[in-house]
Amino acid sequence: MRAVTTNNACTKRIWGTRYSGARVLGRLLALCALTALFATATPAVAADSPTRAAYLADRLRENPVHVTDQLPREVPRSTAPGLARIAKKTGVPTYVLVLPLQGGTDGRQLLGAVHDRLGRDGLYVLFEGPDIAEARAFGVDAPTDAAITVTQYELPYDAGVLRSFERFADVIAQGGQKAGARAEAAREQHREDEPADLYIGPSDRQNQSFLTGILLTGVPLTILLLAAYAGRGRPKKPVRRRFVLGAALLSAAAVALTATVVFDQTRSSAAKPPTPADLSARVERVAAGLKQDPVYADPESLRVLDARQLDRLHERIRDFRRSDGGGPVYVSLVPQTPESESAGDSGLFAAAVHAKVGGDGVYVVADPDDGTIDVHNHGLRLDGNSLSFDVPDAITLGDSRADEAGDHLLGERLDALMTFLDDTPRTDRPWSEPAPPAAPSAADETALPPLFSTDFWPGLLVGAFAALLLSSLVAGATWIVRALRRRRSPEPEPSGSLPLTAPTEPSASYLRRTAYAELTALSAGFTDPEDRDRAWDHLDAALLLVDGDPGRVRQPGTDAATLVAVIVLARAGRAALAGEPADLCCGVNPLHGPAARRHHVRVSAEANSRRLLPVCPLCGDAAVAAPGDIPGRLLKLPDPSLGNTRLPYYDVTDGPLTAVPHGIARLIDKVRETAGVH
Structure with missing residues (x-):
């Protein structure tokens, strides 16, 4: 009885132990199944x-x-x-x-x-x-x-x-x-404002080149044009011309030198130019991996194929290789970015990997980042047009489900691609894609074009146009300002001393204003009885020309030759009052003031006609250095009988003004003779 009881107890212990082990084993199997399920559902995580x-x-x-x-x-x-x-x-x-x-x-x-x-x-x-x-x-x-x-x-x-x-x-x-x-x-x-960029882009360099071109022609040409405008009607000295030309050349050199110093950037990026080893490292790594395994997953990227999908892909690749007209398939799960050696061109990457692997086959490039799949045939008997144009977008680009999935459903889509390869028409001869164009040079990508290139040449033309426009604006503004001044001050102040320059073709209004101002100033200068002995003859002769009425010079009826004679006599009288009497007046242009000496000067540009005339210092220098300029310096007055035609002052009248070349005393006598006063 004890034996039976003992046996029953032992049977219960053994059964209980087996039953408990079965439950534990079942739970472990269920846990493993759940683990495998979650691993399959979320491979990327x-x-x-x-x-x-x-x-x-x-x-x-x-x-x-x-x-x-x-x-x-x-x-x-x-x-x-x-x-x-x-x-x-x-x-x-x-x-x-x-x-x-x-x-x-x-x-x-x-x-x-x-x-x-x-x-x-x-x-x-x-x-x-x-x-x-x-x-x-x-x-x-x-x-x-x-x-x-x-x-x-x-x-x-x-x-x-x-x-x-x-x-x-x-x-x-x-x-x-x-x-x-x-x-x-x-x-x-820097909460509101960000630090300024350290590098510029190609468009910025084009702007720099354009600005340099504008300044390189605009600045020196503006100097030349403004100097020519400022010196019009004045004697052109060789020294002055050389100075202006030198200033223009110096400004051009300064612009070029300053531009090269200020715009000294040579690169558009801080990226160091890669070495040949840098550009080939990834291709060599992928090729080495594909020689060991036809599926290479980039170890630096997210895993997009789980173990089951990877085994399935290997099986499909083996089957395709053994099929009629099939061959090797190499799958690279590697990102394609613009910063890569192939600049994001999967065709170029596949060609480089094919060259390193050294075996013909279908090279598939699957990007684990964006989920794209590209297929490239190198040496298999597969229809190239079918691979280039007939692969469904659901395989190459994915659909909405692929966009939402973390792994882009690459495992499922690669399996579909293998099915498409199985059904791709075969050809009689091996087919290979044409060699893709080389990737852009990494060094040239970040190298800026030279400063004196691209938009520099259009800038030169714009600079020349800007110089012409600016000079025209300055000339126009100057003319307007002078016109406003003449209107606001119709009676100019007389010159403090005899001027050495004067217009060669003065207007009638200019002569009237100047004659009135000079005659009035001379009359007001007689404050001392002794002044009558020094300058009375000058004032008396000037008043004789206007019938004793200074206001007559302001009337339009007075001819230009009379006005010039009044100005010359009044200025000579004021010089005498100042203790600087002058016996001779410049015979080239009496408005220039006292003459320093007499000189044979050319008075006609068309013929070698010369006259012995008293000349002021400037006209004397011109008569020696540039005798051909003297005809252009002669005072020319309008001839009433010829309309607006202007002639040298000694040819336009036979009145007192013709006595100017013979001296102030002869001019006074000529006025008195004409007026009948002895």
Whole structure:
């Protein structure tokens, strides 16, 4: 009986144990199934972070500065030594990651995951392109938030990776208190206005070239035109002409030199020109991966294929390779950005990878960032037109479901692509896509055109036009101002001393105003009885010309020759009152004042006709240096019998004015003879 009881008890214990184990096993199986279900449903979140973080941790284990090979045009890998040098300024162990833009990824979590796998304390900095995206301190004291704030507010967006990291490191080295104060000051200072850009673009250089061209012709030509306008009607001295020409040439040289100093930019970006090794690094990495596995997933990007989808894709690739007219298929899950070696051209990237792999096949480029899929045939017997034009957009671009999914449904779409390849018509001969055009030169992309190019040449023409316009405006404004002055001051003040220059073709109004002013001034100058002995003859002769009425000179009926004679006598009288009597008056233009000597001068431009005339100092110099200029300096008056035609003053009348070349005394006698006074 005890034996039976014992056996029953043992049976119950064994059964109970088996039953409990079955329940536990069932629960474990259910948990695993749920885990697999969630892993399949969210591959980009559950499976990505550990794999990418482990890859980046391995890179930092090899070198504390890791620069991606996907941005050679913006941040080439050769920048790493410069970043390592700057990292030493922080004073703490510093690890730097330079990666492409991390869409859909929390940079803070990524740095934490990388730190956990690397197992080293220090300052971890994440760059997304040239910009600092995140920084975290593990086991060290570093004001990361303040340093990022200062970098963002104090530097413009085009500062570049090296300048940004140097500013970041300087703030870290200041310590927490100083860094916080500096961050607050930077935030207040640049809250409204952003720092000025450090670099200019091609359009800015075109504007600089245009402005340089305008100034290079506008400034010297304006000098020449204004000098010519200011010197019209005056003797043209060789020295003065050389001075004006020298000033114009000097201004042109100054504009050119100043422009090259002020507009000295040569590049439009802080990006360092990449080396050939920088431009080939990513292609070599992908090609090496494809030689090992026909599906290469970029380890720096989000994982978009889970294990099941990856196995399915490998199976489809093997089946296609064994099919009639099929062949190898190489799938690259790699981002295509404008900053890459191929400038975002998937065809160029596929051709470069094909050249490195060295095997014909269908090269598929799937971008895990934007979800696009591009297909390129290199050497298989597949219809090229079908691959180029007939692949559905739902495969190459995706639909609304793909846009909303974190993995862009690339696994499903690549499977559909393999089905399309299976159905693609075969050809008798291998077909390859034509070689794509080369990517633009990375160095030329950021190099500015020379200053003296592009819009510099149109600027030269605009500068010449602007000089002509400005000179015309100045001339017009001067004429208007002079006209207004003449209207407001119809009776000009007499000259304080005899002028050495005067108009060669004076208007009647000018002569009337000047004659009245000079005659009135001479009359008012007789304040001392002794003055009668020095200048009375001059005043008496001048009054005889106007019948004793000074106001007569203001009447339109007085002829020009009489007005000139009045001016000459009045000025000679005023000179005598001042104790500076002059016996001779300039015979070229009596309005010039006293003559210094007599000289044979050319009086006709058409013939070599000469006359012995008294000349003022300026006319005497012209008679020696430029005798051909004397006819243009002669005083010319209108001939009443010929209308507005002007003749030299000694040919327009037979009155007293013809006595000017013989001296002031002869002029006085001639006036008296004409008036019948002895």
